Amino acid sequence: MVFDFHTHTYWSDGVLSPVEQARRALMNGYRAIGLTDHVGIGNVEHLITQFKREREIVERYWDITVVVGVELTHVPAAGIAEAAKSARDAGAEIVVLHGETPVEPVEPGSDAAAIDSGYVDVIGHPGHITEDEVRRAIQNDVFLEVSARGGHCLTNGHVAALGQRLGAKLIVNSDAHSPSDLLKPDFQRSVALGAGIEHGLLTSVLEDWPQELLQRCLARREG
Ligand SMILES: [Zn+2]
Numbered sequence: 730m731v732f733d734f735h736t737h738t739y740w741s742d743g744v745l746s747p748v749e750q751a752r753r754a755l756m757n758g759y760r761a762i763g764l765t766d767h768v769g770i771g772n773v774e775h776l777i778t779q780f781k782r783e784r785e786i787v788e789r790y791w792d793i794t795v796v797v798g799v800e801l802t803h804v805p806a807a808g809i810a811e812a813a814k815s816a817r818d819a820g821a822e823i824v825v826l827h828g829e830t831p832v833e834p835v836e837p838g839s840d841a842a843a844i845d846s847g848y849v850d851v852i853g854h855p856g857h858i859t860e861d862e863v864r865r866a867i868q869n870d871v872f873l874e875v876s877a878r879g880g881h882c883l884t885n886g887h888v889a890a891l892g893q894r895l896g897a898k899l900i901v902n903s904d905a906h907s908p909s910d911l912l913k914p915d916f917q918r919s920v921a922l923g924a925g926i927e928h929g930l931l932t933s934v935l936e937d938w939p940q941e942l943l944q945r946c947l948a949r950r951e952g
């Protein structure tokens with residue numbers, strides 16, 4: 730079973746509709762999928778409303794859980810807390826930060842701002858995250874992503890090594906933008922092992938922590 734909390738649809742720069750994304754994910758062995766299109770601060774209400782309409786029909790007929798959310802992308806670091814809060818207020822069940830990937834000019838300080846905001850659940854592709862930031866992520870119960878996406882994955886080894894040494898909660902997401910990017914169980918496991926995650930931690934990374942994150946998101950849905 731795959732848990733994947735970071736994917737894109739045609740509502741930003743992905744190619745699939747939310748419904749088709751859910752269908753293909755289900756066929757790949759997903760238990761849950763997060764829809765997290767790129768946002769700044771505008772138009773979040775519209776995105777979440779559309780996701781919820783599509784999620785309703787998907788979950789009514791198919792055995793997959795769809796988490797609706799956003800990926801805060803290239804928001805000024807000093808504005809991340811405000812943008813994250815407004816996304817949550819708009820009904821986002823998960824807030825992912827487009828973290829400091831080595832392949833894009835994300836503003837330095839973005840990872841730290843998100844970790845300290847109290848409204849961000851996952852630092853996507855955290856890049857060269859520091860030891861102090863990882864410690865704060867642990868304190869604030871923020872998940873750190875190991876990315877299956879080309880380019881963003883270049884710092885997976887750093888994230889996994891630091892995360893494991895300090896005791897952070899690591900998860901593996903696809904950051905899918907097209908059907909072929911969606912994970913399958915063996916490939917997700919391979920990405921985790923390739924990042925240097927120890928065999929003994931695989932169940933935590935691929936099952937226990939994703940379940941914990943999913944429960945957090947579902948609690949927001951009900952509340
Ligand atoms: Zn994108």
Ligand SMILES: [Zn+2]
Nearest residue numbers: 735800853904
């Ligand atoms: Zn993304």
